[in-house]
Amino acid sequence: MLYTGTDWTFSTLRDCYGEIDRIASEELKLDTYPNRIEIITSEQMLDVYTSHGMPISYPHWSAGKRFVSHENAYKRGLMGLAYEVVINSSPCISYLMEENTATMQALVIAHAAFGHNHFFKNNRLFREWTDSTQILDYLEFARGYVARCEEKYGVRAVERILDAAHALQSQGVDRHTGSKRLDLRHEQERARERRAYEDENFNDLWRTLPEAQHQAKPGSETDDQGASLGLPEENILYFLEKHAPRLANWEREIIRIVRLIAQYFYPQPQAKLMNEGCATWVHNFIMHRLHDKKLIDDAAILEVIHSTSNVITQRGFDEGGGPSFNPYALGFAMMTDIARVCTEPTEEDKRWFPGHAGNQDPIGTLHHAWAEYRDESFVQQFLSPKVIRDFRLFRLEDDLSQPYLLVDAIHDDPGYRDIRRSVAASYDPGLLAEEIEIVGADLTGDRILRLEHRTRPGKLLQPTDARLTLEHLGALWGYGVILKEVDSQTGAELGSYALA
Amino acid sequence: MEIIDRRPNPHGKNTENRQRVLSRARQAIQSAVRDAAAQGRIREIGQDSAVSIPADVLHEPSFHRHFSAGTRHFVLSGNKEFVKGDRLRRPPGGEGEGGGEGNGASEQGGGEDNYRFVLSRDEFLDLFFDDLELPDLVKREIASTTTHATSRAGLTSDGSPSQIDLGRTMRRSMGRRIGLKRPKPQELVDIEEEIAALEDQRPLSDNLFLRLQELREGRDLLRQRLARIPWVDPVDLRYRRFTPVPKPTTQAVIFCVMDVSGSMTEKMKELGKQFFMLLHVFLEKRYEKLEIVFIRHAETAEEVEEDVFFTDPRTGGTVVSTALDLLHEVQADRYPTDKWNIYVAQVSDGDNISSDMNKVNRLMTEAILPVVQYFAYVEVSMGGALLRSETDLWRGYKAIAETTPQLAMRQVQDRRDIFPVFRDLFARRAAERAGE
Numbered sequence: 001m002l003y004t005g006t007d008w009t010f011s012t013l014r015d016c017y018g019e020i021d022r023i024a025s026e027e028l029k030l031d032t033y034p035n036r037i038e039i040i041t042s043e044q045m046l047d048v049y050t051s052h053g054m055p056i057s058y059p060h061w062s063a064g065k066r067f068v069s070h071e072n073a074y075k076r077g078l079m080g081l082a083y084e085v086v087i088n089s090s091p092c093i094s095y096l097m098e099e100n101t102a103t104m105q106a107l108v109i110a111h112a113a114f115g116h117n118h119f120f121k122n123n124r125l126f127r128e129w130t131d132s133t134q135i136l137d138y139l140e141f142a143r144g145y146v147a148r149c150e151e152k153y154g155v156r157a158v159e160r161i162l163d164a165a166h167a168l169q170s171q172g173v174d175r176h177t178g179s180k181r182l183d184l185r186h187e188q189e190r191a192r193e194r195r196a197y198e199d200e201n202f203n204d205l206w207r208t209l210p211e212a213q214h215q216a217k218p219g220s221e222t223d224d225q226g227a228s229l230g231l232p233e234e235n236i237l238y239f240l241e242k243h244a245p246r247l248a249n250w251e252r253e254i255i256r257i258v259r260l261i262a263q264y265f266y267p268q269p270q271a272k273l274m275n276e277g278c279a280t281w282v283h284n285f286i287m288h289r290l291h292d293k294k295l296i297d298d299a300a301i302l303e304v305i306h307s308t309s310n311v312i313t314q315r316g317f318d319e320g321g322g323p324s325f326n327p328y329a330l331g332f333a334m335m336t337d338i339a340r341v342c343t344e345p346t347e348e349d350k351r352w353f354p355g356h357a358g359n360q361d362p363i364g365t366l367h368h369a370w371a372e373y374r375d376e377s378f379v380q381q382f383l384s385p386k387v388i389r390d391f392r393l394f395r396l397e398d399d400l401s402q403p404y405l406l407v408d409a410i411h412d413d414p415g416y417r418d419i420r421r422s423v424a425a426s427y428d429p430g431l432l433a434e435e436i437e438i439v440g441a442d443l444t445g446d447r448i449l450r451l452e453h454r455t456r457p458g459k460l461l462q463p464t465d466a467r468l469t470l471e472h473l474g475a476l477w478g479y480g481v482i483l484k485e486v487d488s489q490t491g492a493e494l495g496s497y498a499l500a
Numbered sequence: 501m502e503i504i505d506r507r508p509n510p511h512g513k514n515t516e517n518r519q520r521v522l523s524r525a526r527q528a529i530q531s532a533v534r535d536a537a538a539q540g541r542i543r544e545i546g547q548d549s550a551v552s553i554p555a556d557v558l559h560e561p562s563f564h565r566h567f568s569a570g571t572r573h574f575v576l577s578g579n580k581e582f583v584k585g586d587r588l589r590r591p592p593g594g595e596g597e598g599g600g601e602g603n604g605a606s607e608q609g610g611g612e613d614n615y616r617f618v619l620s621r622d623e624f625l626d627l628f629f630d631d632l633e634l635p636d637l638v639k640r641e642i643a644s645t646t647t648h649a650t651s652r653a654g655l656t657s658d659g660s661p662s663q664i665d666l667g668r669t670m671r672r673s674m675g676r677r678i679g680l681k682r683p684k685p686q687e688l689v690d691i692e693e694e695i696a697a698l699e700d701q702r703p704l705s706d707n708l709f710l711r712l713q714e715l716r717e718g719r720d721l722l723r724q725r726l727a728r729i730p731w732v733d734p735v736d737l738r739y740r741r742f743t744p745v746p747k748p749t750t751q752a753v754i755f756c757v758m759d760v761s762g763s764m765t766e767k768m769k770e771l772g773k774q775f776f777m778l779l780h781v782f783l784e785k786r787y788e789k790l791e792i793v794f795i796r797h798a799e800t801a802e803e804v805e806e807d808v809f810f811t812d813p814r815t816g817g818t819v820v821s822t823a824l825d826l827l828h829e830v831q832a833d834r835y836p837t838d839k840w841n842i843y844v845a846q847v848s849d850g851d852n853i854s855s856d857m858n859k860v861n862r863l864m865t866e867a868i869l870p871v872v873q874y875f876a877y878v879e880v881s882m883g884g885a886l887l888r889s890e891t892d893l894w895r896g897y898k899a900i901a902e903t904t905p906q907l908a909m910r911q912v913q914d915r916r917d918i919f920p921v922f923r924d925l926f927a928r929r930a931a932e933r934a935g936e
Contacts, residue, residue: 010503010505013503014501014503017501017503021501034501035501035502036501036502036503036504037501037502037503037504038503038504038505038506039503039504039505039506039507040506040507041507043511044506044507044509044511044513046514047513047514050514050517059516059517059520060517060520061517061520061521061523061524061558062521062558062560063514063517064514064516064517064518064519064520064521064522065521065558065615067514067517067518067521068518068521068615068617069615072616072618075618091502095506098507113501155520163560166560167560167561167562168562168563169562170562170563171563314577314578315577315578316576316577316578316579316580317576317577317578317579318578318580319578323574323575323576325577391577391578392577392578392579392580393575393576393577393579394575394576394579394582395573395574395575395576396573396574396575396576396588397571397572397573398571398572398573398574399570399571400567400568400569400570400571401569403590404587404588404589404590405587405588405589405590406585406586406587406588407582407583407584407585407586407587407588408573408584408585409584410579410582410583410584411579412584414584415584419575422573422574422575423575425573426574426575434563434564434565436563453563455565456570457569457570458567458568458569458570459565459566459567459568459570460565460566460568461563461564461565461566462564462565462566463566464561465561465562465563465564466561466563468559468561469561469562469563472561
């Protein structure tokens with residue numbers, strides 16, 4: 001017996017970790033980053049929430065805003081705190097709340113330090129877009145850099161850049177070329193940092209010759225202008241960092257910091273369903289194995305079942321369950337279902353999943369799914385009729401020209417595929433993200449930056465926000481900005497915003 | 501695997517970010533606070549210091565789409581009775597909201613309502629009185645630094661036993677003992693044991709006898725040294741030193757003077773009350789100790805309790821000098837100027853018996869204005885008052901105010917005016933200051 005009752009000590013944690021590790025590596029064959037477990041208080045948990053789970057973050061008022069609203073919600077009892085938060089880094093850091101019972105600590109170790117950790121290390125998205133070994137160092141650098149800039153140029157000046165860059169955060173990601181740029185990253189980055197830093201110290205001298213500098217700069221840019229701008233460019237922050245005519249070096253570096261952090265977070269929402277499903281399935285498996293091996297008592301396993309079933313509750317549409325699913329619920333159901341299809345397939349499963357039905361290798365099949373899919377393709381590939389039936393899914397067609405909503409598919413034979421397609425689409429980043437590109441910037445002429453939002457009628461940008469964001473964009477660019485909304489199929493202009 | 505206990509780490513990681521968001525929203529918070537004041541909810545000030553500000557002040561914009569026309573699909577769970585082809589009524593307010601499209605992945609979705617800040621009382625009052633200042637506060641404080649507080653100031657070699665600094669004293673004692681080679685008591689014990697052992701062995705050989713003699717001499721020497729070099733010597737003693745630091749006077753008294761004669765309506769008194777409260781909150785922030793004296797007057801004046809002051813109506817004519825007389829008396833009796841900062845707020849409808857004005861003038865210029873920090877006169881007038889010419893009291897005070905900066909006077913007609921007038925009276929007079 002590893003422990004009894006609810007109290008834990010550090011040696012209990014260590015013992016639990018050892019046993020969990022044994023099951024994870026021998027039975028589940030999980031491949032994880034080294035683990036670091038940190039025990040924190042509820043106040044520190046609020047801090048972690050504030051910084052999106054990052055252990056280090058640069059100071060900005062928006063963090064204060066998040067902190068205040070979390071704090072209010074927590075203090076008024078509107079919000080509970082998570083049992084743990086885990087960070088995609090190497091070593092993989094899991095924050096455990098001190099209030100957790102011994103069972104909950106074991107559970108969250110299995111969940112975070114093994115489930116999430118394995119997913120971070122093996123899933124394709126995370127491997128391509130994020131660099132878990134470097135992120136902590138990079139964040140440390142970012143915080144230091146921002147602080148130095150604040151000291152040197154004033155909080156207001158830094159805030160101006162950060163505000164603007166934050167507004168364009170979701171346009172600061174290389175959606176299609178993540179893997180290419182990643183290879184070069186750290187080396188280039190370190191070198192750049194040093195160079196930028198030297199440049200800056202050097203700049204102070206050059207600033208005594210203002211005229212010379214101002215004339216030289218545009219001149220040099222006109223020479224190599226043209227194709228070198230690499231238009232069209234979907235990564236607006238990247239473009240601004242490289243080509244905005246009026247930014248100082250440190251301002252470019254700050255834009256780069258925001259951009260790289262946005263890039264780091266980019267995969268997370270795309271694999272949330274799978275990530276939580278994987279972690280929940282893993283902790284459920286491990287905790288039951290601990291019980292089978294008589295390492296935890298019946299009271300503990302009942303607590304595990306209680307807390308797991310709380311987490312995996314999917315509320316129906318009439319009980320406040322919105323159009324987005326509880327990722328724990330759907331993820332866990334799908335993982336369990338895959339394991340079932342592998343070991344005890346029905347006739348239906350054999351028809352739907354000829355690839356893995358009855359292959360008697362649930363662990364291998366799950367490993368493959370965890371490594372090679374993201375939410376959208378995972379649902380498309382693995383959402384089975386049984387899960388659709390269990391969740392009693394149905395599809396609504398919302399045609400704004402009609403006064404009613406139409407039920408156009410339910411959990412029956414003709415409906416399964418429609419439902420599956422729609423659920424998958426609701427996770428498709430290609431459909432969710434706005435397709436905004438920079439299409440022109442006449443650096444030798446009026447320097448007006450032209451952007452295009454390719455979309456469909458009825459799916460235009462929210463106008464007030466678009467205008468405000470455009471102002472931020474204009475602040476970084478320094479000259480006029482025009483944003484056109486264009487029908488991606490007919491090419492017709494649907495709307496436009498201009499900023500002089 | 502490593503386990504780290506982060507709980508002892510420094511707390512308040514987000515204090516700075518919180519300050520930043522407050523300073524960013526400062527204007528909005530201030531106007532929220534002042535709206536509350538204008539609507540007469542002054543009593544709540546500082547009690548429930550939660551303010552709500554509109555979300556757009558702290559809004560972080562981003563490009564995101566908005567579903568406004570066309571067709572979309574979404575999948576829900578928990579179907580109980582629907583079959584394909586059923587038509588459902590649109591839920592109210594559902595247009596363009598939620599949906600699997602738009603910025604589902606972004607955390608800055610819609611649904612940002614007002615932001616609610618819970619401010620500490622100090623933060624709240626700071627914001628509330630941001631650009632206000634006590635008239636001549638600094639000047640008077642410097643002039644009347646009569647109280648002293650003690651503050652730590654290093655160490656001293658003499659003092660009272662209660663202030664002894666044990667750590668320092670023992671450190672010095674140890675240094676001295678080592679320096680003077682005071683023998684350790686253990687050495688004496690050892691030597692005495694050896695002597696005892698030798699004495700037991702008697703008769704002794706010559707060598708041993710010599711040894712015994714040596715030991716005895718050594719013992720005597722040790723005893724002498726032990727006796728001569730004390731464990732703690734007076735030169736070791738160190739005491740914590742305190743030094744008196746002059747402290748500005750931090751107590752104040754407000755005299756609330758109000759006309760309760762028949763001509764003052766309930767509404768006018770209510771206005772007066774608003775003003776007094778505002779003044780109280782304002783001064784409370786500045787002074788450690790604040791007292792209030794309520795003086796009401798009609799034909800005669802009396803000092804009363806707060807509830808009587810506001811509720812008990814009086815009738816009759818008005819003689820302002822009686823109140824000023826009483827004020828002067830109370831002040832001289834209980835609030836000497838070297839210990840107290842004195843503020844007066846007078847609320848009246850301006851009526852006074854004409855024959856009294858000379859006395860009022862004399863009292864003001866000779867007795868009251870020289871001792872007060874600030875004398876605020878607020879004249880309440882209702883409705884048709886605009887048509888009235890200047891009141892007796894107004895005219896009389898106006899002449900004094902022209903020569904005495906401590907006296908400030910304003911007219912108030914409506915609850916809405918109270919805060920602006922208050923601000924007006926206490927606003928930083930930057931230009932004036934620069935000119936001095």
